[in-house]
Amino acid sequence: MRTAIPRVGIGVVSDGSAPTAGTCGQGVCLVLQGAKQMLIGEKMLRYEAGSCFASLVELPTTRYVFEGNRISPYIATSLTIDKDAFNALVADTPAGSTNRGASAFSVATASRQLLEAWDNYLALLDTPEDIPVLAASRERELMYRLLQSPHGPMLRQIGREEGKLAKIRQAIEWIRQHFDQPLEIKEVAERSGMSIPSFNRHFREATSTSPLQYQKTLRLHAARRLLAADTDAAHAAFQVGYESASQFSREYSRLFGRPPRQDASLLRKNIGSAADVMI
Template structure:
C-alpha cells in the first residue's frame, strides 16, 4: 500500500531539520501534540501518518493520512497534531511551491485552456484528498533517496510531475494563480511580503493597495478572501509571532521586545499577546527560556 511505504521511507530517511537531498523537499517526524504558532510557507504538505489541525484566522483545517494541504501564501497559522506520540509519530512530506516552475508548466501544458485567475483568489490554505497519481509521484521521489546515483537526474522530473498533478487537481485553481504574474493571488502575495518586511511600522491599507496595483476595496476584499484576515489583523499576527521569537532570545526585555515589533503601549502588547498565546509575555518568556515551548510547527 502506498501510504504504508511512504511511512517506512519517511521514518528511514527523516532528519532533525526536516531536510532531504532534494532541494525544496522536506520530510518530518513529530511526536509532539503541542499547539504551535508558525508561518505556513508556500508549500504542499502531505500527511502519511497522524492528523493535524491548522487554524488561519477564523478558519480551521484538519487533514490526515492520504490528504494534502496547499498553502499558496506564507501565512501566520496555529497548528497541532491531534494524536502524535513516541509510539505513533506524525509523519509528513512537504514540497515548496515555486511560482516560476508552475508558470513554466502552465505555458507547456496549455495555460490558455485554464482559468486565468483574475477573479477573487481562493483561500490561501486548502485541504484535499490526494489522488493516487500524486501519491505515486511522491512515493517514487522518496524511493530515490535509496538510489543516490539516480537522484540528481530523476528528482527534478518527479518534482515537476508533482507540480503538474497539483495544477490539474482539486486545488488547481489556487496553484495556477501562483504561476500567473497578473493574478490577484500574486498581488496579494506581494502585499503579504510587504507587510512581513514592514510589520513594525504603521501603514494605511490604501498605500499597500497602491503598491499592488489594486483599488482599496478590491485589495481589502481579495486579501480577506485569501488570508482570512484583514491587512491590519495580519500585521498584528506578524508582530506577535516575531515578538515570541525575540522573547526566546531576550526573555528579560519584554517591554523592549514589544516596542521593537511596533507596540507603543506595553499594556496593549501584553493584552494582545495573552489573547494570542494564552499567557502573558513575561510568563511565556520564562517558559521559552526553559525550553518548554516549541516555536516551529514543522510542515504546514
C-alpha cells in the first residue's frame, strides 16, 4: 500500500500460508514484524523483523510470508529509491567501497541508526501537513544510513554506468522493454560487451536466474495483469510473446499455482492479486 510519503509503502499480511508469485522492484524493504521467505531464481532468502532487503533491479520472485497471523501479522515498509537524489547524496559523501560482488540484491540486519532514521521518516504519517516540508531531508537521512549499512557498497552501483553489474542492469532494462519479443542471447550479450558464456554467468550471479527464465517470468506476470483486466487467456498469451497457448497454460500454472482461466476468475473477484511489487 502506498502512503502519503512519496515512494514509501507499508504492507500488512495476516495470512502467510499460501506461496505467492510476484516481483520486487529497485528499492529497499524493512521488516517490522513477522518474517518472510522469498525465492529469487535459485536462491532462497529468509529475513525477519529488523532485517532489510535491498535490490538494484526488478526481480521476479516466489515469496510467502510466515510467522504472521491475524493476531500478530507480518508488517513491512519499503522505499523506492530516487536515483537522482541518491546520486546527489553519494556525491556529497566520502568515497566508500563499491560492491566487488556481482549480486544485485542482498539482505542485512538493520543498524540502530538505520532503524531510527526509518522511524523518523515514517513518523511523518502522523503529521501529514509536515510531509511537503520535511520529507526530503528525512529521506536523505534514511538514504545516508543505507549508504553506511552493509547494503552501501552495492547501492553505490545505482549511479555507475561501467562495470559488469552496470552492464547487466542495462541488459535487464532492455529485456524488460522487449520481453514480448524473441530473446537472442547473442544480441543482448553483444550489447553488454560480453561473450555469451560471460554474459550468462554474470546475469545469473546478479539475478540468480538465467536471461531466458527472467524473460519468461516477466511474460507471465504481464499476462496475469492482462487476465485481471478481462483479457481472455489465449489473447493474453499471444500478446506477451507466447506462440503456444498450451505451453503458456502449463508455465502459468507452474508459477501461479492455478490455470490461467481459474486464476483470472479469482483475480476479477479480488480473491487473488495481480500486484507486481511485493513488500
